[in-house]
Amino acid sequence: MHEMSICESLVQTIEAHARSDDFTKVLRLRLEIGCFGGVEIEALRFGFDVVTRGTCAEGAELDILSLPGKAWCFGCDTGFDTDSRVSDCPVCGSGRIRVTGGDELRIKDMEVI
Amino acid sequence: MIEIETNILAKNDGYAQENRHRLEAASILALNLVSSPGSGKTTLLVETIRKLEGRIPVAVIEGDQQTTNDADRIRATGVRALQINTGKGCHLDAHMVGHAIDHLAPDEQSVLFIENVGNLVCPAAFDLGEAAKVAILSVTEGEDKPLKYPDMFAAAKLMILNKTDLLPHLDFDIEACEANARRVNPDIAVIRLSARTGEGMDAWIDWIRAQQVVGLERLISDAEARLADLRAARSHV
Numbered sequence: 276m277h278e279m280s281i282c283e284s285l286v287q288t289i290e291a292h293a294r295s296d297d298f299t300k301v302l303r304l305r306l307e308i309g310c311f312g313g314v315e316i317e318a319l320r321f322g323f324d325v326v327t328r329g330t331c332a333e334g335a336e337l338d339i340l341s342l343p344g345k346a347w348c349f350g351c352d353t354g355f356d357t358d359s360r361v362s363d364c365p366v367c368g369s370g371r372i373r374v375t376g377g378d379e380l381r382i383k384d385m386e387v388i
Numbered sequence: 389m390i391e392i393e394t395n396i397l398a399k400n401d402g403y404a405q406e407n408r409h410r411l412e413a414a415s416i417l418a419l420n421l422v423s424s425p426g427s428g429k430t431t432l433l434v435e436t437i438r439k440l441e442g443r444i445p446v447a448v449i450e451g452d453q454q455t456t457n458d459a460d461r462i463r464a465t466g467v468r469a470l471q472i473n474t475g476k477g478c479h480l481d482a483h484m485v486g487h488a489i490d491h492l493a494p495d496e497q498s499v500l501f502i503e504n505v506g507n508l509v510c511p512a513a514f515d516l517g518e519a520a521k522v523a524i525l526s527v528t529e530g531e532d533k534p535l536k537y538p539d540m541f542a543a544a545k546l547m548i549l550n551k552t553d554l555l556p557h558l559d560f561d562i563e564a565c566e567a568n569a570r571r572v573n574p575d576i577a578v579i580r581l582s583a584r585t586g587e588g589m590d591a592w593i594d595w596i597r598a599q600q601v602v603g604l605e606r607l608i609s610d611a612e613a614r615l616a617d618l619r620a621a622r623s624h625v
Contacts, residue, residue: 382392
């Protein structure tokens with residue numbers, strides 16, 4: 276349940292921005308979460324509701340943009356999208372692949388007043 | 389609307405980078421040991437300390453939710469150990485580890501073992517500033533664990549298959565387990581080991597020394613580049 280610490284980190288970042296960008300309330304927050312980010316989206320939503328209570332992000336709408344995983348095949352030198360670290364290459368069928376992307380845990384933007 | 393484009397764990401990653409710089413500058417090899425509870429991490433550490441005794445100085449950071457039992461076991465070997473109790477926390481983070489390094493003050497050219505909380509999920513997401521993650525899997529667990537917890541095995545540089553002395557009593561398919569680990573991480577190194585009988589301990593110690601050499605060589609080449617810069621500057625004065 277490290278989603279709770281991720282939410283705490285998220286709130287710290289938002290509050291730092293509230294001071295530097297001078298706003299008092301977050302209406303909407305967009306996150307980009309890669310499929311290999313190791314985050315359970317429902318747990319993240321639950322953690323967000325709990326951790327934002329009493330902060331400028333309380334009640335903010337949470338939009339989560341799921342990003343696909345990317346992989347590269349050793350067999351045929353092709354890149355492809357995948358949601359599993361153990362998938363086979365869709366081009367040549369080889370199982371020797373390397374995951375090259377999809378571990379994003381990023382705040383994209385937010386609407387504030 | 390404010391564009392942020394920041395990593396959510398930027399704060400942890402910042403602390404981790406700070407730890408990494410400090411450790412690398414003092415050529416301290418930090419290894420983050422991750423596993424399920426009960427894989428034999430602490431026993432492995434105690435045996436590793438015995439093997440390294442008199443050759444390489446060692447310090448240990450122990451992470452557990454409760455108790456100081458593990459740090460007590462390590463201290464009984466005469467090595468400096470610091471226990472971090474995470475309370476409800478399921479993982480160590482870089483900030484905790486930074487404080488632990490302050491308190492422990494590991495020697496230059498030492499090895500710092502960080503025994504993470506027994507958990508194959510959460511510690512994968514938190515960089516501590518270590519040189520490498522070492523995943524320990526005991527053969528009393530399932531050979532499909534690398535497939536069930538792929539993020540951790542993908543992040544690890546080495547997998548230790550521990551308790552191999554028990555293999556004759558089990559149905560554990562060690563070849564299949566290694567193949568599963570390589571499926572999620574083609575580069576992962578594997579050592580079969582029994583902390584109880586000592587099988588594989590020499591390979592593990594050799595691996596640690598090889599990592600130390602990599603760190604030292606990087607420091608040497610940085611220092612040589614710096615020296616060359618200084619010589620060039622002097623010749624231009």
